[in-house]
Amino acid sequence: MHWFAFLAACLALILARSLRAPKRSGIFFGSLIFLTAFVATTITVRTMAINLGVTRPSEYDAFVVDAVNTVKAHPDEPLAVFVGASFSRNGLDDEKLTADLRAKGYPHRVINLSLQGASLQERDAHLRAFMHLTGRAPDVVFLEVAREFDRDPTYVFQVAKFSDRAIEQMSPDAVYWSMKGLAQGQCDGKAACLKSLGLLNLHAAMNLSNIGLLSTGEAVSDIKALSSFDPQDTPRKTFTLELPEIEAHLIKQTGITPSDGPAWARLFRKNQRDRLLSQGVRRVAYYYPPVLPEGDREYVAGLCAGELSDFPCIAPVDTKLLAQLNGQVWFDEKHLLRDGAEVYTDWLADQIDRWGALK
Numbered sequence: 001m002h003w004f005a006f007l008a009a010c011l012a013l014i015l016a017r018s019l020r021a022p023k024r025s026g027i028f029f030g031s032l033i034f035l036t037a038f039v040a041t042t043i044t045v046r047t048m049a050i051n052l053g054v055t056r057p058s059e060y061d062a063f064v065v066d067a068v069n070t071v072k073a074h075p076d077e078p079l080a081v082f083v084g085a086s087f088s089r090n091g092l093d094d095e096k097l098t099a100d101l102r103a104k105g106y107p108h109r110v111i112n113l114s115l116q117g118a119s120l121q122e123r124d125a126h127l128r129a130f131m132h133l134t135g136r137a138p139d140v141v142f143l144e145v146a147r148e149f150d151r152d153p154t155y156v157f158q159v160a161k162f163s164d165r166a167i168e169q170m171s172p173d174a175v176y177w178s179m180k181g182l183a184q185g186q187c188d189g190k191a192a193c194l195k196s197l198g199l200l201n202l203h204a205a206m207n208l209s210n211i212g213l214l215s216t217g218e219a220v221s222d223i224k225a226l227s228s229f230d231p232q233d234t235p236r237k238t239f240t241l242e243l244p245e246i247e248a249h250l251i252k253q254t255g256i257t258p259s260d261g262p263a264w265a266r267l268f269r270k271n272q273r274d275r276l277l278s279q280g281v282r283r284v285a286y287y288y289p290p291v292l293p294e295g296d297r298e299y300v301a302g303l304c305a306g307e308l309s310d311f312p313c314i315a316p317v318d319t320k321l322l323a324q325l326n327g328q329v330w331f332d333e334k335h336l337l338r339d340g341a342e343v344y345t346d347w348l349a350d351q352i353d354r355w356g357a358l359k
Contacts, residue, residue: 056164057218060115060126062226067111068133069225077109080358081130082287083123084144086116089230091289091336093345100349106358108139112228117159120149120268121174133220137280140358142287143269145308147299150265153181154196161199164216170203181264231338232331239332241292246330249292250322256298258306266307273311285312285357290325290344291334312357314348321347 055061071079080101082092094112101108113126123143131137149155156166170178178200187193241249260266273284286308288300297317304313316322321344329340336344352358 056168056213056216057223058165059226060118061223063113063115063228064126064130064133065220065223066225066227067113067130070111071134074109078107079111079138080108080140080142081111081113081138082142083127084114085118085146085149086335087146087289087291088112088114088144089116089228090232090331091341091344093229093341096342096345097349100346104349104353108358114228119155120265121177122156122169124272125169140283140285141276141281142285145286145288145300145303147296150261151186153178153186153264154200157196157199167203167206170207175200175204177264177268184262184264186262186264231341233338235330236332239330246292247326249294250326252294254294254298256301256305259302260307261303283357287314288316290316290321290336292330293333312355314351314355
């Protein structure tokens with residue numbers, strides 16, 4: 001338990017002793033006093049936590065700390081920050097991409113801020129934390145887009161229900177976007193919508209009331225740094241596709257149609273983009289690492305040709321790239337092994353140069 005939890009408990013006991021009513025009160029008055037004390041305690045704990053930099057730690061916080069340390073070690077280099085989920089965590093080597101871009105004449109330091117199963121809201125919260133802790137805006141922010149995250153505004157419940165990670169991300173802003181998505185029917189049927197709504201309300205209440213914050217919270221200064229890029233060298237045991245099946249996925253093209261994402265995700269991206277630009281980010285770009293399901297690749301290509309056509313947007317539908325990935329370079333259907341990550345990182349550097357995203 002953090003030291004300020006002990007002080008808060010002592011303060012609560014003192015107030016309970018000194019503010020006792022002289023005689024028994026009615027239900028209404030007693031409830032009012034309880035509610036007032038609850039709100040005051042909640043606000044006090046949250047204020048103290050913010051001022052002391054205390055959070056419910058997750059791997060994502062460790063990635064932010066590592067990224068902040070990197071930036072502090074290279075304070076004069078412009079930043080290109082990639083924010084995504086496991087596709088990027090396994091597939092985007094930020095050190096190699098930095099070297100590749102330097103070879104092309106770009107001075108940028110690449111930062112990978114990606115965590116498996118990270119919802120759009122969770123990624124945005126940790127990008128904000130990174131910018132707050134470094135005190136500077138990246139030159140360019142590359143935001144990963146993917147079909148499964150656009151289609152589920154409460155994606156965290158698929159990977160970490162009732163965890164500190166799930167509770168922490170349910171801030172009022174994140175709840176707003178989740179509610180907007182659920183109201184638009186972005187879930188797998190009415191029963192799934194109701195279940196997600198119930199979980200959302202519970203997690204929002206736990207976040208608002210600081211449940212678990214005092215017992216498991218850590219100051220940012222105490223969080224051990226961890227690199228986001230997580231290269232894998234052997235396929236998952238559950239990945240059983242043989243080379244002919246891998247090739248079939250990579251050569252199959254069903255056509256690219258310009259399209260928009262679901263309304264809530266489209267509005268979220270616009271809101272995020274406007275905020276980042278107002279905070280000093282020079283350019284916002286979009287990308288998606290390679291996966292085997294052709295529908296997922298072409299979903300992002302459709303966004304690049306439609307909703308995101310005014311921005312640098314790099315979809316993995318280049319036939320030369322896919323030909324290079326036709327082999328045992330897959331961790332599973334949606335993630336690359338180390339060798340595949342090297343191929344993708346080199347290709348991505350070329351695409352960034354072609355798009356002029358850093359110019």
